[in-house]
Amino acid sequence: MTTLNPDSTLSLANLARPEVRADPYPLYARLRSEDPVHWDEPMDFWVVTRYADVVRGLHESRFSKAQGMAIALGRYPEDEQPIAAPIYRFLSKQLLYVDPPYHAHLKSLMNKAFTPRVVEGMRPKIMDLVDELLDAAPASGTWDVISQFAYPLPVRVILSMLGLPAGERERFKEWADDFGATIGVVRRTPRAQMEKSSSSLAAFARYIDQFQASHCSMGFDDLLTALFNAEEQGSRLSREELVANAMLLLFAGHETTTNLIGNGLLALLRHPDQLQLLRDEPARLPDAIEEMMRYDSPVLVVWRLAAEDIELGGKVIRKGQMVNFMLGAANRDPAQFPEPDHFDITRTSVKQMGFGLGTHFCLGSPLARLEAPLAFEALLRRLPQVRLADGAEPLAYKEQPVFHALTALPVSF
Numbered sequence: 123m124t125t126l127n128p129d130s131t132l133s134l135a136n137l138a139r140p141e142v143r144a145d146p147y148p149l150y151a152r153l154r155s156e157d158p159v160h161w162d163e164p165m166d167f168w169v170v171t172r173y174a175d176v177v178r179g180l181h182e183s184r185f186s187k188a189q190g191m192a193i194a195l196g197r198y199p200e201d202e203q204p205i206a207a208p209i210y211r212f213l214s215k216q217l218l219y220v221d222p223p224y225h226a227h228l229k230s231l232m233n234k235a236f237t238p239r240v241v242e243g244m245r246p247k248i249m250d251l252v253d254e255l256l257d258a259a260p261a262s263g264t265w266d267v268i269s270q271f272a273y274p275l276p277v278r279v280i281l282s283m284l285g286l287p288a289g290e291r292e293r294f295k296e297w298a299d300d301f302g303a304t305i306g307v308v309r310r311t312p313r314a315q316m317e318k319s320s321s322s323l324a325a326f327a328r329y330i331d332q333f334q335a336s337h338c339s340m341g342f343d344d345l346l347t348a349l350f351n352a353e354e355q356g357s358r359l360s361r362e363e364l365v366a367n368a369m370l371l372l373f374a375g376h377e378t379t380t381n382l383i384g385n386g387l388l389a390l391l392r393h394p395d396q397l398q399l400l401r402d403e404p405a406r407l408p409d410a411i412e413e414m415m416r417y418d419s420p421v422l423v424v425w426r427l428a429a430e431d432i433e434l435g436g437k438v439i440r441k442g443q444m445v446n447f448m449l450g451a452a453n454r455d456p457a458q459f460p461e462p463d464h465f466d467i468t469r470t471s472v473k474q475m476g477f478g479l480g481t482h483f484c485l486g487s488p489l490a491r492l493e494a495p496l497a498f499e500a501l502l503r504r505l506p507q508v509r510l511a512d513g514a515e516p517l518a519y520k521e522q523p524v525f526h527a528l529t530a531l532p533v534s535f
Contacts, residue, residue, distance in 0.1 A: 167444035240348075411495055
């Protein structure tokens with residue numbers, strides 16, 4: 123566990139330190155106990171860490187996503203704003219960054235394509251992919267769970283659902299990673315990254331245009347075709363809305379599940395009693411998945427903008443100020459979860475918030491809840507001797523602070 127120096131700041135700027143990024147929970151615990159609604163001076167935003175405050179904030183209509191676009195753009199120097207502006211125009215059409223009633227309009231159109239039937243229909247494909255990826259694991263030696271299993275499984279699933287060619291997944295990954303690099307609790311994304319992200323989004327838009335022209339007239343039954351054709355009261359997704367939300371599905375369709383599989387397996391490997399319990403009682407798997415989401419959340423933070431002055435946790439958040447709601451901190455709040463730092467798959471009715479809450483609850487959560495149990499069932503059944511590889515620690519995490527994402531998870535059998 124990371125130990126923070128007593129005199130260290132409570133700022134989320136600490137996440138720049140690799141050891142804090144790997145284990146942010148002591149920092150969250152200090153924030154929660156010392157100043158649960160905290161003005162982060164170095165970062166120029168609020169940080170909210172208690173479960174009850176996060177729940178209230180994510181149900182509070184006076185906290186806005188859409189209005190935050192202009193504020194976020196304004197954080198950039200004047201000469202960089204033309205570079206960043208296309209990114210924020212793109213985000214302003216994406217389900218994740220809009221407010222009601224526009225949010226309801228977009229969601230109704232997307233729900234016509236991303237249906238429970240479509241998700242459940244992927245079960246045989248997911249099971250085949252799980253087996254294919256595990257068949258490729260070596261009989262002995264070291265195997266990286268992230269690059270060889272936790273990443274390719276969900277990315278191939280979402281590409282199949284969208285109707286995009288699996289053979290081009292590295293190009294799609296680069297575009298999606300560049301999009302993901304613009305999301306975060308940092309004050310602003312570096313200029314070079316914004317230039318790269320803007321270029322990638324433009325390339326993705328051109329690809330979708332060409333894909334629509336060549337693909338959809340042929341009557342394919344895939345998610346992108348359904349999005350192209352979705353209609354609600356005579357309205358369809360515009361070209362900008364289509365491109366923006368196709369990218370959202372591509373990115374969110376794999377990022378959360380990759381992190382859930384990686385973080386969840388790591389928790390089991392570090393708690394061999396829980397791993398053995400799950401092997402002995404596989405019926406506990408659904409509850410175990412929820413505990414994995416709580417104990418080490420794939421998504422650590424979501425942000426909002428105060429559309430007017432709001433009192434929260436005894437503090438007044440002023441209109442126009444940014445607020446980061448710390449899902450990872452809320453999921454370790456002792457007021458909500460007894461012994462929150464203890465990984466316990468026997469917990470039931472775990473009201474974890476790894477998928478968010480309220481209006482912007484994760485659209486892809488049914489897909490993640492389908493993929494993860496199938497992945498873990500097969501992993502535990504087919505790799506009975508799996509363990510952390512010698513020399514694997516310390517493990518490294520991506521610098522993107524919104525997600526708790528391992529760069530690699532080397533295991534041996």
